[in-house]
Amino acid sequence: MGFKCGIVGLPNAGKSTIFNALTAAKAEVASYPFSTIQPHQGIAPVPDLRLKEIARLIQPKKTIPATLEIWDIAGLVKGASQGEGLGNQFLSHIRNVDALLHVVRCFEDENVSHPGETIDPRRDIDMVNTELLLADLEIVSRRITKIEKLARVGEKGYREELEILKEIEAGLNNGIPVRGMPTLAGLTKGLKDPQLLTSKPVLYVANISENKSKEEETYRAKVIQVAAEEKSPVVAICGKLEAELEDLGEEEKKEFLKEYGLPQSGLEMLVAEGYHLLNLIVFYTVVSKELRAWTVVQGTKAPEAAGKIHSDMEKGFIKAEVINYKNFIVAGSLPAAREKGMVALEGRDYEVCDGDIITFKFNF
C-alpha cells in the first residue's frame, strides 16, 4: 500500500467526484448536499509513466502498479463537531490516514447548492479546518481528563503525555493545527491514543471547472494563497473532467489532454504531489514475469524494502541487484544491463532511490 488519504471538504465541494475519478469506484455523486452518507473506501492505482515504459520494454505477463487507499466521507459543515450534518461521526474513518486531501469548491454551477450560499474559498477552507480543530480538541480534552489523575499519582509517562497534551490543547484553542506547532514535531508520535486530524499533512485540491471564468480564476488564486500561507501544497483539478477522462481509453485520454494543452492529468499531478508531501518514492521488481511497483518512504534501506514484499525476504536478505530506471531505459533489458555491468550489487545499508529496479537475493 502506498499511502492512505482521506478526503475532506464542505458538502457539494466535489469530493465524491474526485474520489470516483481516482478510484474508478462509483460513489454516489449528486447535486444535493450530504449525498455521501456511508464512508467509501477505494483503492486507486498510482499513475506511473515509468512503470508503463518498463512494461513496454520487458513485456511482462502481469503489471501491478502501486496503489493508494482513499476514504471519501460526508461533507463537513459548521457545527459538525457538535453533531451538525453528518460529518463528525465519519471523522473516525480518517483518523489513521497519512494525509488529508482538502477539496475546495472553485466551480460555479447554479444547479449545485453551496452550504454557504456563495463560493468563498478562504471562508470555506476555514469552516472545514475549524471543524477538524474542534474534533481534535474534543479528543485531546477527553484524554486529558482521563490521564490527569494517573499523572498526579506520579507515573512519569503520563506526566510527560499530559504536558504535551496541554500544549496541544492550548494551541488548538488558539486555532493552530497540530502540524503548525513546530515545538511538537515528532512528540505527537509518542502520544498513546490520539490520531489527531490536524497533525496530518494536507494537500489542497482546488476543484475548478472547465470554463475558466474570471470568478473561478480568483477562487483558484485564493486557494493557492491560503495553501501558501500555511505551507501546504495545492493542485487545481477539474473533478468533473477527470471523472469523464477515466472512462476513456489510454490513447483517447492522451489526445484529450493534448487538446487541453495539459502535460498530464490532474490525478497524476495530485498523486505526484501526495508522494512529494509524504516523502514517498517508488521502486520496481520483476519476478517471474511479473512487474510490480512498490511505495516506500525516502531513506528506506534495502532489507526493509524487501520486507514490503515479504517479511521473510527482510529476515533472509543477502543483497540487492539494483539498476535505476534511467540506466535501465538505456540498456533496454535486465540481461543487457547485467552484461554491460550496469547493475550494482548492494548490501544492507543501501538506501533505495526513486525509480530503482531491484532484484532481491535472500535465504529462506
Ligand SMILES: Nc1nc2c(ncn2[C@@H]2O[C@H](COP(=O)(O)OP(=O)(O)OP(=O)(O)O)[C@@H](O)[C@H]2O)c(=O)[nH]1
Ligand atoms: N460544474 C461542475 N460540477 C461539478 C464539478 N465537480 C463536481 N461537480 C458537481 O457537484 C455536485 C456535487 O459533487 P459531489 O462529488 O457529490 O460532492 P461531495 O463533496 O461529495 O458532496 P457530499 O457528499 O454531499 O458532501 C455534483 O452534481 C457534481 O456533478 C466540477 O468540476 N464542475
Ligand SMILES: [Mg+2]
Ligand atoms: Mg460525496
